[in-house]
Structure formats: C-alpha cells, structure tokens
Amino acid sequence: MTNPSNSEIDIVKSSKSKIKDVDFNNLVFGRIFTDHMFVCDFIDGVWQQPKIMPYQAMSFEPSARVFHYGQAVFEGMKAYKDENGKIWLFRPDENHKRINKSAARLAMPEFPRDYFLNGLETLLKMDKEWIKSGIGNSLYIRPFVIATEPAISASPANSYRFIIICSPAKAYYSGKVRVLFAEKYSRSANGGVGFAKAAGNYAAQFYPTALAQEKGYQQIIWTDASSHEFLEEAGTMNIFFRINDSLVTAPISDRILDGITRKSIIQLAEDNGITVEVKRVPVTEIKEAARNGSLKEIFGAGTAAVISPISAFEHAEEVFEIPDNEDSYASLFKKQLLEIQHNVSQDKHHWRHEVK
Amino acid sequence: MTNPSNSEIDIVKSSKSKIKDVDFNNLVFGRIFTDHMFVCDFIDGVWQQPKIMPYQAMSFEPSARVFHYGQAVFEGMKAYKDENGKIWLFRPDENHKRINKSAARLAMPEFPRDYFLNGLETLLKMDKEWIKSGIGNSLYIRPFVIATEPAISASPANSYRFIIICSPAKAYYSGKVRVLFAEKYSRSANGGVGFAKAAGNYAAQFYPTALAQEKGYQQIIWTDASSHEFLEEAGTMNIFFRINDSLVTAPISDRILDGITRKSIIQLAEDNGITVEVKRVPVTEIKEAARNGSLKEIFGAGTAAVISPISAFEHAEEVFEIPDNEDSYASLFKKQLLEIQHNVSQDKHHWRHEVK
Ligand SMILES: Cc1ncc(COP(=O)(O)O)c(C=O)c1O
Numbered sequence: 168m169t170n171p172s173n174s175e176i177d178i179v180k181s182s183k184s185k186i187k188d189v190d191f192n193n194l195v196f197g198r199i200f201t202d203h204m205f206v207c208d209f210i211d212g213v214w215q216q217p218k219i220m221p222y223q224a225m226s227f228e229p230s231a232r233v234f235h236y237g238q239a240v241f242e243g244m245k246a247y248k249d250e251n252g253k254i255w256l257f258r259p260d261e262n263h264k265r266i267n268k269s270a271a272r273l274a275m276p277e278f279p280r281d282y283f284l285n286g287l288e289t290l291l292k293m294d295k296e297w298i299k300s301g302i303g304n305s306l307y308i309r310p311f312v313i314a315t316e317p318a319i320s321a322s323p324a325n326s327y328r329f330i331i332i333c334s335p336a337k338a339y340y341s342g343k344v345r346v347l348f349a350e351k352y353s354r355s356a357n358g359g360v361g362f363a364k365a366a367g368n369y370a371a372q373f374y375p376t377a378l379a380q381e382k383g384y385q386q387i388i389w390t391d392a393s394s395h396e397f398l399e400e401a402g403t404m405n406i407f408f409r410i411n412d413s414l415v416t417a418p419i420s421d422r423i424l425d426g427i428t429r430k431s432i433i434q435l436a437e438d439n440g441i442t443v444e445v446k447r448v449p450v451t452e453i454k455e456a457a458r459n460g461s462l463k464e465i466f467g468a469g470t471a472a473v474i475s476p477i478s479a480f481e482h483a484e485e486v487f488e489i490p491d492n493e494d495s496y497a498s499l500f501k502k503q504l505l506e507i508q509h510n511v512s513q514d515k516h517h518w519r520h521e522v523k
Numbered sequence: 524m525t526n527p528s529n530s531e532i533d534i535v536k537s538s539k540s541k542i543k544d545v546d547f548n549n550l551v552f553g554r555i556f557t558d559h560m561f562v563c564d565f566i567d568g569v570w571q572q573p574k575i576m577p578y579q580a581m582s583f584e585p586s587a588r589v590f591h592y593g594q595a596v597f598e599g600m601k602a603y604k605d606e607n608g609k610i611w612l613f614r615p616d617e618n619h620k621r622i623n624k625s626a627a628r629l630a631m632p633e634f635p636r637d638y639f640l641n642g643l644e645t646l647l648k649m650d651k652e653w654i655k656s657g658i659g660n661s662l663y664i665r666p667f668v669i670a671t672e673p674a675i676s677a678s679p680a681n682s683y684r685f686i687i688i689c690s691p692a693k694a695y696y697s698g699k700v701r702v703l704f705a706e707k708y709s710r711s712a713n714g715g716v717g718f719a720k721a722a723g724n725y726a727a728q729f730y731p732t733a734l735a736q737e738k739g740y741q742q743i744i745w746t747d748a749s750s751h752e753f754l755e756e757a758g759t760m761n762i763f764f765r766i767n768d769s770l771v772t773a774p775i776s777d778r779i780l781d782g783i784t785r786k787s788i789i790q791l792a793e794d795n796g797i798t799v800e801v802k803r804v805p806v807t808e809i810k811e812a813a814r815n816g817s818l819k820e821i822f823g824a825g826t827a828a829v830i831s832p833i834s835a836f837e838h839a840e841e842v843f844e845i846p847d848n849e850d851s852y853a854s855l856f857k858k859q860l861l862e863i864q865h866n867v868s869q870d871k872h873h874w875r876h877e878v879k
C-alpha cells in the first residue's frame with residue numbers, strides 16, 4: 168500500500184476563469200466556488216493519484232454509501248492574502264489532524280499529510296486571484312471526504328473520495344447574535360460523534376435551530392444531552408463566557424468539537440494576561456452571573472465568523488440581555504486573530520503558514 | 524404549491540434488462556440493482572414531475588449539501604412475490620409515514636403519499652421479473668431523500684432529490700449472532716435524531732461495531748447514552764428479550780427507531796397469547812435472567828433479516844451464552860411474518876398490500 172509521491176498531482180487547468188462574473192462585494196457565504204478543485208480517490212486500500220481539475224459536477228451512483236449511511240467528514244479553514252500578495256493559512260496542520268480524527272471515528276481512511284498540504288497549496292496557488300487582501304476577506308476552504316462505494320449494506324465503504332473546494336468569503340458585520348440554551352433537543356451523546364466534524368451532526372441541528380429562529384434566536388447553545396444543565400457549544404462555534412474579567416469555556420469531550428479558534432483564544436488570553444477557566448459550565452451559574460451583573464460577555468469562536476458576540480440568551484422562558492461592553496474581549500481577540508491571520512502582527516506561536 | 528398528479532410519471536424504459544447477468548443464487552446484499560429507479564426533485568418548494576428511468580449514476584455538485592451536512596434520510600422495505608406471481612408489500616404506509624417523520628426532524632420536506640405509493644408500485648411493476656417467489660426471497664427497496672442544493676452554508680437546503688432503488692435479496696441463514704452490550708460508545712442522544720432513519724446515525728456506528736467485531740461480536744446492542752444501564756436497540760434491528768414465556772422490549776423514544784417488524788411482532792405475540800412487556804430493559808436484569816436461567820432468548824427484529832436470533836452477549840467482560848431453544852419465539856415469529864408477507868397465510872391485520 169504505497170501512495171504516489173505528492174509531486175505527482177495530475178493537473179487539468181480550466182480553460183477560462185469564472186472570476187470576472189463574481190461580485191466580490193456581494194458574496195453570499197458558500198455559494199460561489201473558485202475555478203479549480205482537488206480530488207483524490209481511495210480505492211482498494213490506497214489513495215490514488217491526486218488531481219486538480221476545473222470545479223465541476225461529478226457523477227455518483229445513487230447507491231453510493233454517503234447518501235445512505237452518512238459516511239462523510241469535513242473541515243473548514245481559510246486562506247488570507249496580505250498587503251504584499253503573500254498567501255497564508257492558519258494552523259493548517261490542526262485541520263489535517265482533525266479531519267483524520269473525524270475520519271477514524273466514522274471508520275474512514277486517514278488522508279496523508281503531504282497529500283493534504285501539497286494538494287491544498289497547489290490548489291491555492293492556481294486560484295490565488297480569488298483570495299482578496301484586506302482584513303476580513305478570505306478564501307473559505309472546504310476539504311471533505313465521502314464514501315463512494317455503490318453498495319447499500321450498512322458497513323464501512325471500501326472506496327472514498329477526498330475533495331477540496333474553495334469559496335471566496337467577505338468580511339461582514341453580522342450583528343450580534345441572540346441564542347437559546349437547549350432544554351429539550353441535543354446535538355450529541357456521550358460516546359457519540361459530536362467531537363467529529365461528521366456531516367450528520369449538522370443536519371441534526373437544523374430543525375431545532377429553525378424552531379429557535381421562529382422564537383427570534385439565531386442559534387442554539389447546546390447543553391449536555393443527559394441533563395441539559397451544562398453549556399457545551401453552538402452549531403459551528405465553541406462558546407466563551409466572560410465573568411467579570413475571566414473567561415470560562417467548556418472542556419473538550421467526545422461531545423464537543425476541538426475548535427482551532429477556541430484553542431487559539433485560550434492561548435491569546437494567556438498572552439494578554441486574561442484567566443481562562445476550562446470547566447463544565449452550569450446553566451444556573453451563567454443565569455446567576457447574568458442576574459448579578461458579573462456576566463460581561465458571551466461569544467462564539469469558529470473559523471467562519473471568527474468571533475460572534477452574543478447579545479442575549481433565553482433559558483426556561485426567561486430572557487437575559489447582555490449589556491454592550493466597550494472594551495470587549497470579543498473585539499480584542501477578533502482583532503488579534505485577524506491580524507495574525509493576515510500577516511499584520513507578530514506571530515509568536517507560529518500559527519501562520521505561508522503558501523509559497 | 525401544487526404537485527403534479529401522480530398519474531404523470533415520466534417514464535424512460537431501459538433498452539435492455541441486466542437481469543440475465545445476475546446470479547440469483549449468489550446475491551450479496553445491496554450490490555446489484557434492478558433495471559429502473561424512481562427519481563423526483565424538490566425545487567422552489569414543490570416536488571417536480573416524478574420520473575422512472577434506467578438505474579444510472581447521476582451528476583451532483585461537490586457542494587451539494589448532503590455531502591457536507593448529512594441531510595439524508597432513507598427507508599428499507601421489501602416486495603414479495605407469491606406462488607401465483609402476485610406482488611406484495613408489507614405495511615408500506617408505515618414506511619411512508621416514517622420517512623416523513625425522519626425528514627421533518629432533519630428539516631427536509633415531506634414526500635406526498637400518492638407520489639410514494641404510486642411511484643413505488645409503478646417501479647415494481649416495471650421490474651417485476653426481479654422479484655423471485657419462494658419464502659425468503661424478496662426485492663429490497665430503498666427509498667431515500669438527499670439535499671442537493673449546491674451551497675455549503677450550514678442550514679437546510681432548498682433543493683432535494685427523492686430516489687427509490689431496488690436490490691434483489693436472497694433468503695439466507697446468517698447463523699446466530701453474538702452481540703456486545705454497549706458500555707462506552709452510543710448510538711443516539713436524548714433530544715437527538717436516533718428515532719429517525721437519518722444517514723448520519725449509521726456511519727456513527729461503524730467504528731464501535733468494528734471494535735466489537737475484533738472481539739468476535741457481530742453487532743452491538745446499544746444502551747442509553749446517559750447511563751449505559753438500559754438496553755435499547757441494535758444497529759438496524761429492535762431487540763426482544765424472552766424471559767421465561769414473556770417478551771420484553773424497550774419502549775420507542777426519541778433515541779430508538781419505531782421498527783415496523785417490532786410493532787408487527789408485538790401484535791403477533793398478542794395473537795399468539797404471548798405477553799409482551801414494553802418497558803425500559805436494565806442490563807442488570809438481563810444478566811441476572813441469564814444467570815438464573817430465565818433468559819430463554821434474545822432476538823433482533825428488522826426488515827432486512829426479519830428476525831435474528833442472538834446466541835450470546837458480553838457485558839463488562841463477562842460472556843453469557845444463551846442455550847438453544849427448540850420452540851423459539853424467534854422462529855415462530857419469523858415463520859408467521861414470512862407467511863403473511865408471502866401471501867401464504869391469512870392476513871387478519873391487513874398488513875399486506877397488493878401491487879396491482
Ligand atoms: C460544531 C463546531 N464547533 C466549533 C467549531 C469551531 O471550530 P474551528 O475554530 O476549528 O473552526 C466548528 C467549526 O468550525 C464546529 O463545526
């Protein structure tokens with residue numbers, strides 16, 4: 168079982184770029200894709216020759232396992248362009264490790280590091296015009312793996328496809344977010360797949376989130392499924408609570424995604440002399456802190472939105488508004504993260520990775 | 524939002540049947556598909572004109588939601604042919620209701636009953652040569668719905684495809700099954716999607732099941748994720764325990780699939796004067812019953828295998844063998860179910876549905 172050397176990407180260039188048709192000032196997230204994509208098939212126990220080809224629809228058997236049993240994992244990452252036109256990734260090794268952790272939990276093969284990084288960098292260089300400079304602009308990168316074997320027995324597939332597609336993303340001010348603390352529905356179980364970026368985890372959240380939206384809340388903060396007493400994470404973000412001048416966030420578990428933004432913020436907090444307590448977060452404690460005024464901020468942390476300040480939450484039919492905070496940690500961390508990502512500030516933890 | 528009348532299926536017949544190439548004596552489950560498939564797209568809030576066409580690969584955007592967020596639900600049902608060549612379904616309305624329950628939980632549109640039944644019946648009549656008579660032979664039917672919209676934002680899709688594919692299945696004696704009671708991993712959470720036939724529920728079981736297989740167990744009996752103290756169901760079967768002359772099975776909940784075989788067995792047990800207790804089933808109680816000899820049988824119940832007798836289980840490193848039982852309920856119910864399904868015996872509950 169040898170994989171071909173990573174230099175051997177088979178490249179087919181698109182004959183004409185679509186970039187001129189794209190209005191970069193009015194991008195809706197995840198609808199427009201760049202000119203190329205990276206594709207690599209896993210057949211007979213081996214990752215085959217990787218390819219870069221024009222972004223295009225592909226043919227799948229209706230019996231492909233992914234359609235029936237949800238064997239599908241993904242990652243979300245971004246590329247940034249600095250003022251000198253250099254291209255940067257942010258901690259890409261973490262995404263590579265995580266997609267393999269997700270894959271293992273779904274009985275899918277791991278994808279080699281050199282394929283991942285070399286494939287991604289080659290793709291980014293080909294589509295570099297799609298990455299716009301300026302803080303907040305980025306190219307959203309979606310690596311994913313799906314089970315392609317055309318056989319509907321409920322067991323792990325023998326063939327898979329690894330794909331990377333890219334979509335330009337605009338800096339946008341989404342406004343503050345109002346959230347509902349989950350009391351009935353849940354996102355993941357002990358001993359389940361909540362820690363994995365498994366496709367099925369996301370569809371499971373759509374209906375409860377739609378119910379929350381009808382009540383005027385954009386998102387749900389999930390609680391533990393056993394008791395609904397502890398706050399865990401949001402649909403695509405880890406969550407931080409600021410109590411007076413300290414931060415609290417839930418520990419990583421088999422129910423919670425080990426977010427790269429989360430772990431970067433924990434480090435940045437330390438760099439800024441801000442205490443972070445990683446511990447189970449009781450709903451009662453946060454409600455009490457909201458009542459006595461010690462709850463200063465709640466914010467979400469994830470690659471897509473970087474940091475999302477939360478302005479209010481509801482639990483047990485009671486609504487708590489969180490007063491605006493002039494010197495918010497949310498804006499501090501957002502600024503510091505974006506400046507590292509865009510090669511504006513010093514990168515003392517070596518998080519930036521140049522695409523050369 | 525009007526749907527076209529169900530008489531208007533757009534039919535394209537395959538030019539040549541593949542059936543001559545198929546060895547019906549050596550069928551591997553779910554690998555061979557019949558000549559035709561049923562396809563219906565949901566676009567702009569409306570199910571479009573349904574189609575029947577040759578079974579074939581189809582084109583999908585790599586950004587189709589199903590690949591990223593697991594918006595996919597399915598059903599499993601069978602068609603039978605009796606000795607007079609008549610074709611029968613078993614409680615097909617239950618499958619229709621259940622796929623819509625699954626769809627609703629995943630924020631997907633419901634599929635109209637007349638489309639479902641008329642589409643399925645038309646398809647079965649076109650592929651009727653693929654249904655072989657004889658007890659145990661059947662045509663396995665796989666209706667499924669997937670999110671096709673090419674946009675990777677984590678929200679419900681606006682376009683879907685409903686498909687039915689069919690695969691001939693052979694009667695086979697799979698041997699008795701040895702199972703592991705789950706102690707660490709789990710299948711579903713309170714407030715989750717375990718009750719739905721959601722694609723993601725199945726991939727999540729593959730890795731723990733592979734670990735069980737390494738220990739010599741074919742399947743896992745899942746326990747509740749909160750305490751692992753109560754037995755729930757297997758990967759694709761509900762589970763019955765026979766204590767002396769009574770049956771015990773777990774109640775349906777938001778974690779457990781409402782199996783059609785399960786509910787039929789509960790009815791058949793009543794018809795046979797056998798008591799069924801529907802209640803939470805403590806692991807300790809089953810272990811105690813195994814020790815004192817009152818545990819006579821454990822069997823799984825589901826469309827694919829009908830009834831699977833279980834010969835042993837392991838829990839907490841302790842293995843319990845279940846002695847063979849001459850007059851097993853498992854074989855009684857299997858025989859009675861198959862005879863109803865194949866139009867051999869009387870059908871007093873009107874479960875059979877003729878495809879005319
Ligand atoms: C469930 C979930 N939690 C948290 C996050 C944040 O992780 P990261 O900071 O690595 O983007 C994501 C995704 O991005 C997620 O899907």
Ligand SMILES: Cc1ncc(COP(=O)(O)O)c(C=O)c1O
Nearest residue numbers: 759760761780782783784825826
């Ligand atoms: C999780 C699960 N439980 C139980 C069953 C049995 O249900 P039914 O008897 O309707 O086939 C199935 C599927 O067939 C299943 O997927």
